[in-house]
Amino acid sequence: MRNAEFDKEKVLRAAMVAFMGKGYSKTSMQDLTKATGLHPGSIYCAFENKRGLLLAALEQYRQDRNTEFKSIFTKDKPFLLALREYLDNVLSECISCDVAKACLLTKALSEIAEQDDELQNLISENLKQWQQSLTEQFEQGKSTGELKTTRDSAHLARFFVMGIYGLRTFAQTHPHQKILTQLADQLYQDICT
Amino acid sequence: MRNAEFDKEKVLRAAMVAFMGKGYSKTSMQDLTKATGLHPGSIYCAFENKRGLLLAALEQYRQDRNTEFKSIFTKDKPFLLALREYLDNVLSECISCDVAKACLLTKALSEIAEQDDELQNLISENLKQWQQSLTEQFEQGKSTGELKTTRDSAHLARFFVMGIYGLRTFAQTHPHQKILTQLADQLYQDICT
DNA sequence: CTCTTTCTTGAATGTACATTCAAGAATTAT
DNA sequence: ATAATTCTTGAATGTACATTCAAGAAAGAG
Structure with missing residues (x-):
């Protein structure tokens, strides 16, 4: 043995x-x-x-x-702070020069999914789960009154997710801190108002 | 011969x-x-x-x-209509079941660029050119008074581009007309207000 | 009609790769 | 110590692929 x-x-x-x-x-x-x-x-x-x-x-x-x-996203941290921190994390990944710029899930999705249904489903489920977690946080943020919006939490989460996908792709052609930060700020504003 | x-x-x-x-x-x-x-x-x-x-x-x-x-984007067509039409085109590509769901440029960028600098530059330049064309249209839209915003045209174009990248990626996991349309509507609103 | 040039064809080539496997090494149990 | 078991090693295998090339076909020139 x-x-x-x-x-x-x-x-x-x-x-x-x-x-x-x-x-x-x-x-x-x-x-x-x-x-x-x-x-x-x-x-x-x-x-x-x-x-x-x-x-x-x-x-x-x-x-x-x-x-x-x-x-x-811990229970004691204010939602808006957590959201901003989360976005800043994505941002620093995008700016960093190492390979983590792209999300492994989306990279694999775009490369292989078309050929491999099992993998496609696995990845899609993972991404949906991520989106679901975000939805719950948005819901939480609304319930504490931090997030003042009439929009549906699921809708907010989808838009946020879409923004992050876009940010990551954008970073591949424009890896500039300033521009990416501006885009992230805009996304944050659009979500939180 | x-x-x-x-x-x-x-x-x-x-x-x-x-x-x-x-x-x-x-x-x-x-x-x-x-x-x-x-x-x-x-x-x-x-x-x-x-x-x-x-x-x-x-x-x-x-x-x-x-x-x-x-x-x-023709000269005689109102800018807001053209923008909406452009977005709807992207949307129908995302929803369609054929292979054009993904943009060849971004697909190639994510798959090969890391290994091939010449290709990376070519694709980046193409995407930047696209963004530049959009910037000019936004500028145009502002000058006619159709687009009422204090935001910079280049910034608007970048955000719009980011949104389309995101929409395309999103469509790979959620190819549902209703949700994608909602996201596109939101993007359009965020840009045009 | 014949010659020349250029294009087309698809089998042959070599390479790069994922995968296998049998021999060897390490660990634990008795 | 010795045996039994499981892990490690890396060379060998077969396959799939991009690429080449020489023979054949088509088109135009004289």
């Missing part, structure tokens, strides 16, 4: 970064062995195949994002 | 559709020969290689979009 030697989370985060950097197709197994430090056999043993590694990485990504979300 | 037998525009539009459907990497030469009706040799003769075909297809895409843009 013997236990696996590698740290699954570390491996999955490394795989995430690799996939975000080159995209799924262009990330070779060689890239993945280099990034994760695992040999092909180990990867196949642990994750079945390359696609399995992507699935596992997506799940890890979802968990990480979820943890981050909960750490920002 | 003998002339090439194929219609370049038709070939390029077929290639565009193929690339939009499967993405660049996953579209094989076999797919492309089937889609275009050309044999490998002819493709290599006319476009150098697969990447060359993508470049040519991107250029065709740019031209087609430009023509469409000019046909919507």
Whole structure:
């Protein structure tokens, strides 16, 4: 008897970064062995195949994002502050020069989803769940009176999500702090008034 | 002496559709020969290689979009109507079930740009040019008094572009007419007030 | 009608890749 | 210590692919 030697989370985060950097197709197994430090056999043993590694990485990504979300939208923090902090986080990802500029979910969605229904559904569900969490926060914000608007919470959340998708794509052609910040400010204003 | 037998525009539009459907990497030469009706040799003769075909297809895409843009934003049509029509066009693309849901430029940008600086620049320039055209239209709309806002035209155009990027991504997970229309309406309102 | 040029065809080539597997190494149990 | 089990290693395999190329077909020139 013997236990696996590698740290699954570390491996999955490394795989995430690799996939975000080159995209799924262009990330070779060689890239993945280099990034994760695992040999092909180990990867196949642990994750079945390359696609399995992507699935596992997506799940890890979802968990990480979820943890981050909960750490920002805490019960004691005023909603508007939390929302602004959340947006600023997205913003700094967009501006940063590392590979996390794109969201792994949307990147994978645009690259592979058309060909792979299971993956498409998985990703869509994740994104819908994220949107649902935001809807709940908007609802919360309205109930405390912080968010003064007649608009439906679900609608607000969808618009916010759309804005973030757009911001991320925009950042790929215009990675300028000033402009991106302006766009984020505008989005925040449009939501909160 | 003998002339090439194929219609370049038709070939390029077929290639565009193929690339939009499967993405660049996953579209094989076999797919492309089937889609275009050309044999490998002819493709290599006319476009150098697969990447060359993508470049040519991107250029065709740019031209087609430009023509469409000019046909919507004509001098005699009221700006607000034109803007609304433009947005509705995007919307119907998002809702339609064919492959044109995604913009070829942003799809290619997210898939390949990281690896290919020349392509990255080409696409970025195209997108910036689009944004510039919109800026000019917003400026026009302000000068006629149709567009009543204190906001900068360039800023308006950026926000509008961001919204369209977001709408397209959003449509990949929620291809529902009603919700997408709602989002487009909201975007239109936010811009025009 | 014949020659020349250019285009077309699709089988052949080489490469890059995902995947497998058998031998070796490490760990735990007895 | 030894055996039993499970993990690790990386070279070998087969496949899918982009690309090439030489032979054949079509079109125009003389």
